[in-house]
Amino acid sequence: MLKTICRSFSSKVVFENVKVSEKQMINANFLAKLFGISHVKSSGILQKHKELLSISQKDAFNTTKVLASLNYPVEEIPERAMILYVNELTFQNRHEVLHEVGITKNRIDMNLLFKYITVVNKNVSFLMSNGYFPDDFDVQQKLCDCFEDIHVTPSDLTGNMPLKALRQEVLNKYLSIKLKMTKKENEKMWTSYSRVKHKSFRSVQKMMNILINDLNFSNERIIKNVFLLYGDPENLETILKTIPTIGGEDVKQVLYSRPKIIMTSASAIRQCLDHLKSFNIPEQAITRCTELLTLGPDTVLERLKDLNNVDEFQALITNPRVLRLVHYQSKARLRLDYLQHLKVRCASLHILSCSANAFAKFAREGSDRTKGRDIIFFLVEKLKKDPSEIREQLSRHPNWCHVPAVQAKQCYEYLISKKFKKIDIFHNMHVLLYPIARIDEKLKMLQNNDAYHDMNLNVNYTQVSNRQLLTLVLYIIESEYHFTGDGVWNESHVQPMENFNNLLPDFPEGYQKIYKQPPISTESQRFNIL
Incomplete structure (x- = not known):
């Protein structure tokens, strides 16, 4: 007893003095401080077990701490250094499983934990004859007794089956009673989610009770999401206690609608939410893409940073569904490159993150236009309207849906840099649809009194307000395109003309022409972007 207390105290002192980096990998200095050994010995361990160099300091520290909490001698770990390769939760579960099956207490040492897979693959009779169980011990009855909410009766099974198979049979019986799982559903679970067989029965029961009592999961919903049975019930309890709401919604409702989030650690969820806050993305946005919480926080952070590195993505940051772009960012980047190769400018957030079939339909049709939502969301945020x-x-402009949000964003920023006020831009909003080069050219032209004389305007350019100046810019640009609205395209984007009414005074009515869609490139088959 005194030895155990001293060991626990010693471990606590070691843990408190070790500085752990979440991102740095194990090195000799870290191991020396963690286990109180010489630098020479820790270097020798890493030379012998080079695989350990790929483990983070945080993971190694957590594994060591868990082993200490289970009263295993920490000082023996350097002699079995590869034990650090196993996740701390795995050790916790293995320890619990070995106790549940009734293995003799003094046999559950660190070596047995490490060789757990080998042991559970052995037949029960072999383990019995080798002293892993007490004499005349009924392993199956011990397993059946693990279930507290359902009475499970032992079956006529022989001792010549592997321990893991016996556990599987008992768990099948429990689930068939508790959830009314059919034999076919049981078989499907073991095929798709075989990790359940290594989960302790206590953990399975506890997870099931939380799902049913706290989250109101029906039996059918648990069976449909049966992977939850190998989740961590303690982590789920932490989520429910420490994160009551996500994006203004009850966390229970979020977890019910997106069960996969239950498999994410509470700390990872909090980190993801903190990352959104640091990028000024409202937490409410998460409700439109709760799948984001199934990604690691480091992945989310890197993808949020990437939003600021791509102009087309920057223009979509104000979109309420921007987190879909974060979640499907790899696919979105490939699709954006593909569309740019085809000279398609209007890559909306929906097109970049939609299903493969929807994207294929958009690409086949070759219609370089959006529904305008991206520009609207951008201007709502910027103009506060x-x-x-x-x-x-x-x-009122017929071609506004043919202008990508990134162009409107760049034009807005250009006008702001030229000291135009938001209210001036609002009253001449269509100017944001035009290429910056064309606008800049007209602004320079309107700084000369001759331009006003040519338009029969009896004013000096210094007398014209910024709002009037933008109106004149619009008028001059479109007069060059016969007031058709085609001035929105760069010279490299030749488009047929369409009519629009009431954009500016005195625009002619009744002028129409059929819009022809540009052909889709035959090279599209070369790109795997669906």
């Missing part, structure tokens, strides 16, 4: 106001004004 109601979405209906923005849409009503933009929709």
Whole structure:
């Protein structure tokens, strides 16, 4: 007893003095401090077991701490250094399983934990004859007694079956009673989610009770998401206690609608939410893409950073569904490159993150346009106006859905840099649809009094307000395109003309022409972006 207390105290002192980096890998200095050994010995361990160099300091520290909490001698770990390769939760579960099956207490040492897979693959009779169980011990009855909420009766099984198979049979019986699982559903579970067979019965029961009593999962929903049975019930309890809401919604409802989040650690969820906050993305956005919480926090952070490195993604940051772009970012990047190769400019957030079939349909049709939502969301955020106001004004231009959000963003930033106020931009919103080079050219032209004289305007350019200046820019650009609205395209994007009404005063009515869609490139088959 005194030896155990001293060992626990010694381990505690060691843990408190070790500085752990979450991202750095194990090195000789770290091992020396963690186990109180010489630098020479720790270097020798890493030379002998080079695989350990791929383990993070945090993982090694947590594994060591768990072994100490289970009263295993920490000082013996350097002699079995490869034990650090096993996750701390795995050790906790293995320890619990070995106790559940009734293996003699003094046989459950660190070596047995490490060789757990070998042991559970042995027949029960072999383990019995080798002293792993007490004499005349009924392993199956011991396993059946593990279940507290359901009475499970032992079957007529022989001792010539592997321990893991015996556990599987008993668990099958429990699930068939508890969840009314059929034999076919049991077989499907073991085929798709074989990790359940290594989960302790206590953990399975506890997880099931939380799902049923706290999250209101029906039997059918648990069976449909049976992977939850190898989740960590303690982690789920921590989520429910420490994260009551996500994006303003009850966390229980979020977990019910997206069960896979239950497999994410509570700390990872909190880190993801903190990352959103640091990038000024409202937490409410998570409700439109709760799948994001199934990614690691480091992955989320890197993808959020990447949003600021791609102009097309920057323009979509204000979109309420921007987190879909984060979740499907790899696919979105490939699709964006593909569309740019085809000279398609209007890569909306929906197209970049939609299903493969929807994207294929968009690419086949070759319609270089969006539904305008991305530009509306951007302008709502920047101009602080109601979405209906923005849409009503933009929709007066027939080609506004053919302009990508990134172009509107760049044009907005250009006008702001030229000291135009937001209210001036709002009243001349269509100017954001035009290429910056064209706008810049007209602004320079309107700094000369001759331009006003040519338009029969009896004013000096210094008398023109910024709002009037933007109106004149719009008028001059479109007069060059016969007031068709085709001035929104760069010279490299030749488009047929369409009519639009009431964009500027005195625009002619009744001028129409059929819009022809550009052909899709035959090279599209070469790109695997679906």
